[in-house]
Amino acid sequence: MIESLEGSASVGELVLSLRGISKNFGAVSALTDIDFDVHAGEVVALVGDNGAGKSTLVKILAGVHQPSSGTINFRGRAVTLPDPRAALTLGIATVFQDLALCENLDVVANIFLGNELSPLRLDEVAMEMRAWTLLNELSARIPSVREAVASLSGGQRQTVAIARSLLLEPKLILLDEPTAALGVAQTAEVLNLIDRVRARGLGVVMISHNMEDVRAVADRIVVLRLGRNNGVFEPDASNQDLVSAITGASNNAVSRRAERLRTERNQAHGGQAGEQHP
Amino acid sequence: MTEQGNSAPLALDRADARVKHEAGIGGALSAFLDRVRSGDLGSLPVVVGLVVIWTVFTSLNPVFVSSSNLVNLLFDCSTVGVIALGIVCVLMVGEIDLSVGSISGFASAMVGTLWVNQGWPVALAILAALAFGALIGSLYALLFNRLGMPSFVSTLAGLLAVLGMQLYILGSTGSINLPYGSALVDFGQLMVMPKWVSYTLAVIPGLAMLITGLRTFARRRAANLSAPSVAGLVLRVAVITVGLELIVAYLNQSRGIPWMFGLFVGLVVAMNYALTRTKWGRSMTAVGGNREAARRAGIKVRAIYLSAFALCSLFAALGGVLAAARLASASQQAGTGDVNLNAIAAAVIGGTSLFGGRGSAYSALLGIIVIQSIASGLTLLDLSSSLRYMITGAVLAIAVIVDSLARRSRASHGRA
Numbered sequence: 001m002i003e004s005l006e007g008s009a010s011v012g013e014l015v016l017s018l019r020g021i022s023k024n025f026g027a028v029s030a031l032t033d034i035d036f037d038v039h040a041g042e043v044v045a046l047v048g049d050n051g052a053g054k055s056t057l058v059k060i061l062a063g064v065h066q067p068s069s070g071t072i073n074f075r076g077r078a079v080t081l082p083d084p085r086a087a088l089t090l091g092i093a094t095v096f097q098d099l100a101l102c103e104n105l106d107v108v109a110n111i112f113l114g115n116e117l118s119p120l121r122l123d124e125v126a127m128e129m130r131a132w133t134l135l136n137e138l139s140a141r142i143p144s145v146r147e148a149v150a151s152l153s154g155g156q157r158q159t160v161a162i163a164r165s166l167l168l169e170p171k172l173i174l175l176d177e178p179t180a181a182l183g184v185a186q187t188a189e190v191l192n193l194i195d196r197v198r199a200r201g202l203g204v205v206m207i208s209h210n211m212e213d214v215r216a217v218a219d220r221i222v223v224l225r226l227g228r229n230n231g232v233f234e235p236d237a238s239n240q241d242l243v244s245a246i247t248g249a250s251n252n253a254v255s256r257r258a259e260r261l262r263t264e265r266n267q268a269h270g271g272q273a274g275e276q277h278p
Numbered sequence: 279m280t281e282q283g284n285s286a287p288l289a290l291d292r293a294d295a296r297v298k299h300e301a302g303i304g305g306a307l308s309a310f311l312d313r314v315r316s317g318d319l320g321s322l323p324v325v326v327g328l329v330v331i332w333t334v335f336t337s338l339n340p341v342f343v344s345s346s347n348l349v350n351l352l353f354d355c356s357t358v359g360v361i362a363l364g365i366v367c368v369l370m371v372g373e374i375d376l377s378v379g380s381i382s383g384f385a386s387a388m389v390g391t392l393w394v395n396q397g398w399p400v401a402l403a404i405l406a407a408l409a410f411g412a413l414i415g416s417l418y419a420l421l422f423n424r425l426g427m428p429s430f431v432s433t434l435a436g437l438l439a440v441l442g443m444q445l446y447i448l449g450s451t452g453s454i455n456l457p458y459g460s461a462l463v464d465f466g467q468l469m470v471m472p473k474w475v476s477y478t479l480a481v482i483p484g485l486a487m488l489i490t491g492l493r494t495f496a497r498r499r500a501a502n503l504s505a506p507s508v509a510g511l512v513l514r515v516a517v518i519t520v521g522l523e524l525i526v527a528y529l530n531q532s533r534g535i536p537w538m539f540g541l542f543v544g545l546v547v548a549m550n551y552a553l554t555r556t557k558w559g560r561s562m563t564a565v566g567g568n569r570e571a572a573r574r575a576g577i578k579v580r581a582i583y584l585s586a587f588a589l590c591s592l593f594a595a596l597g598g599v600l601a602a603a604r605l606a607s608a609s610q611q612a613g614t615g616d617v618n619l620n621a622i623a624a625a626v627i628g629g630t631s632l633f634g635g636r637g638s639a640y641s642a643l644l645g646i647i648v649i650q651s652i653a654s655g656l657t658l659l660d661l662s663s664s665l666r667y668m669i670t671g672a673v674l675a676i677a678v679i680v681d682s683l684a685r686r687s688r689a690s691h692g693r694a
Binding site for chain 1: 291494497498501502503555556557558560561563564566567568570571572573574575576577578635636688689691
């Protein structure tokens with residue numbers, strides 16, 4: 001464990017460093033005193049139960065929400081992210097959970113939205129070529145980039161959103177539930193993509209509920225619980241430890257369910273011996 | 279189907295075997311039918327509507343399709359058409375401006391008072407009216423962006439307030455006559471293109487289509503993307519050019535094409551370019567489709583709303599100035615009555631969605647021709663304005679129903 005910690009520390013410079021980030025929505029404290037680091041060439045998984053503040057943290061980094069207090073350091077400089085444009089300009093790209101695509105625009109227009117080539121005389125050919133290149137890098141299965149996004153499936157939209165995040169060659173990519181809508185093959189493609197992005201020396205923050213995916217790609221697992229830091233784990237940490245950090249106790253719904261299933265199974269086995277089922 | 283091995287490498291956008299790619303003219307036709315069936319109607323309803331309306335009115339009174347009546351129709355189209363062009367801008371971002379009639383009326387009153395009563399140069403008076411229009415629109419945008427005031431309410435308030443200002447500056451006289459023989463009034467009533475100009479202008483759209491089409495074709499081929507067929511392009515250019523020349527020839531049998539209509543069409547073409555081929559237009563469509571997504575993509579959403587509202591009021595003011603020129607007067611009635619609804623109806627009938635994110639500048643042109651055809655036909659039949667209002671209202675209702683139904687159908691067919 002200590003060896004791998006040293007390994008992850010030598011990955012690269014500190015890309016992003018949050019200190020004491022808090023965010024209040026009225027009386028609700030969505031985030032309290034969060035510390036969070038991402039290095040270059042590192043995949044950090046952000047896990048936590050529903051309402052733990054994962055998406056809020058991502059939205060702060062994307063410039064959608066402003067923190068109530070705390071400091072954000074990006075590549076060694078203290079920065080503020082007053083709007084999404086500021087985050088994009090710094091090199092923080094985000095794939096939102098709801099994808100934030102315009103359904104009435106086609107795939108090319110969505111990928112280049114806000115970053116169109118030659119603003120006064122849109123260069124559709126160059127944009128379409130670049131769009132295909134990006135999508136092919138992701139081994140995407142998009143039938144046509146000239147169809148409106150409304151006609152695409154959930155997985156295809158996910159791919160478009162990820163392709164868009166790569167357009168500006170960011171330094172840090174935030175992925176909010178990137179595999180939630182994807183099939184088996186596409187999940188593997190996205191995980192491969194995350195590996196490739198890491199190999200290029202980018203920092204990646206990935207929110208996921210799928211522990212299997214998290215273990216597959218993450219270098220570190222940061223657990224949030226009720227808006228607070230609740231531990232940092234290695235990907236080889238036991239499921240038991242992770243679950244208890246996420247839910248807050250060793251006696252939690254997950255372990256109780258496992259316990260109940262175990263006893264039920266035992267009872268069923270015991271019962272079958274005594275009773276005759278038709 | 280040829281094997282991939284012995285054919286040319288597949289174009290970048292033709293690698294997916296699951297997608298139908300229609301080729302040639304038959305393919306284009308069947309793709310068009312597919313689109314219509316799924317609710318992507320484009321300008322089909324307005325073309326069908328126009329054919330029906332013209333057939334009915336011609337059978338009732340053959341004068342309707344006479345060259346001179348159609349030239350008059352074009353004069354009338356230009357004033358409200360310019361206003362409708364502004365409505366397209368606000369509808370694109372999913373908002374509305376109900377005060378365009380009042381703004382046009384006030385603009386005409388401003389030109390009347392400043393030019394005729396105060397003795398300003400006419401150009402300066404027009405500029406002042408346009409600046410006032412843009413200012414009103416900016417005010418709506420400010421209320422919308424900063425205070426979250428729905429545009430429906432703020433422009434309804436504006437409708438009354440600006441109408442009040444119009445009545446105030448016109449004072450007790452109630453109307454100001456613009457001098458006959460002045461350039462402005464001539465522009466609105468008499469000036470038509472010389473024949474050779476109109477014939478030349480009618481060639482330009484086809485020529486522009488051909489040149490840009492061929493250039494796109496070459497660039498797409500060079501970029502290993504599939505390109506539409508050249509034969510189809512040439513056919514379309516031929517049809518459009520011949521069609522336009524025939525229309526021009528017919529209109530030239532009487533007075534010819536009004537310069538005012540030329541100005542209107544020029545503005546439509548410019549707006550179409552801005553909406554489809556610039557970053558600004560792309561942003562307008564994005565904001566109308568999904569405001570939050572546009573914001574997260576880094577678009578300055580507030581600036582887009584500001585541009586939409588300001589442009590709408592600016593066009594409304596310009597429409598008012600043209601209407602004053604057309605009527606040679608600035609009166610208390612200018613911009614009241616059905617001007618507001620005609621402008622909005624024109625944009626919607628032409629195919630711009632009330633729900634935002636869908637539309638085109640050409641919808642103002644097509645829509646206003648429908649509206650003015652109805653008005654002109656009913657006038658020729660000597661029907662009272664009571665019937666005219668009822669019929670125009672029914673047409674607007676039908677247009678909105680078609681828009682809503684098409685939208686539902688698009689949703690179920692997976693189109694935006």
